[in-house]
Amino acid sequence: MTNPVRIFFTRNTVIKQKPIQSSQLPSYLKQNIPAGTLLVLQSYGIEGDHIKFSLKDLEFKGYRSNWYAYEPHIAIIKEPLRYVKTVSETVPAPYDNNSLTLTVSWGNIWYQQGLVKLITNRDTVIKQKPIDSRWLDESFKQDIPAGTELVMLTNKPDFYNRVTFPIEDWHVKFALKDIEFKGFGWNWYAYVEHVGILPIT
Template identity: 45%
Template sequence: MADVVGILFKRSTVIKQTTGDSSQVPSNQRLNVPVGTFLILQSYSDPSNNTNHYKFTLKNLQFKGYNTWYAYAPDVQVTQQPLHPVQTLGEVVSKQTEKNVAKILVDKKTVPAQGSFLKLVFNVDTIIKRKPVDAQFLNDDSKQTIPAGTQLVLATDKPDANNVVKFPIEDSHVKVTFTDVEFKGFNKDWYVFMNHSGIQRLG
């Protein structure tokens, strides 16, 4: 299994276009990233060279038009790890009677009162889209390449009385909303081919 090099967010933080105080950085040059996010890197440089910040370049990925960012070193960890495929949403749905939703079991008693508790794990390089159609029919503003190994935190409802969180399925795509992280100006209503990713608990 191939290894990937990525940056793990150990706590929720702000990535920036400079090493300055995030409160002084314009909104179009900073991005909130929630704890538990794991992004695949093309390259990075040591914090000792950048006033206690990692400078990193994302692999095949941009936020707000930039693929190179700074992150405060104590908030993140750069790590190399094997690419571990998880159970796909397609496999989850194949075991269900209902085919228009993916049902993820989550024990309500273990869910925090505030904050996110699920993440989307990408098993393969894929494209997320604004509509559940083949990516070739969408313009660049309506799609985003996501590298294998990426883990993005999801904004969801709390589990229902049966300890289930439901995600809509349309034309073999799951519809998701990401916590804070935006692609092409949107964090809501992205579609992911259900055989390319799976949903797991954070932590």
């Protein structure tokens, strides 16, 4: 299997449907992307000081292709996928009503709320309910290709620098930082055997 080509966002940035200043575009033609996000590409090319790209399986604002990112804010990655321990390998059973707790290094930056990432080891589906995706309408689920890394929104860490994510019916519940799929940024669920969650280092 060939290594997927991915785009890594090295800083908070905006992707857009035209290679111009994002301030000149309406909100439906641009998307905030937090630093640390890693997305799988269908294709890409260089246009001036921007990278023009199409995403594999993902859509932002209804668009999958013809996105532009300012080249100094990204890196193109062609490395093998890294396997991370899944939620089910990290948290002991049962998975019907449990939680995942992680220790994070946050210092004085807790207000950024982007301290951990959801990492997909395989092609999967995130959804708005913790049920088999076959029973959900397309508007309530999103295909996520293997190798995707999404920055998650967290609460302020507790006194011991820990953040916690609930597990319901074999799914971990989470919110995305700055990103929406199908109009939803909150209340997403991922199957515990398909994804891992790691602190951003």
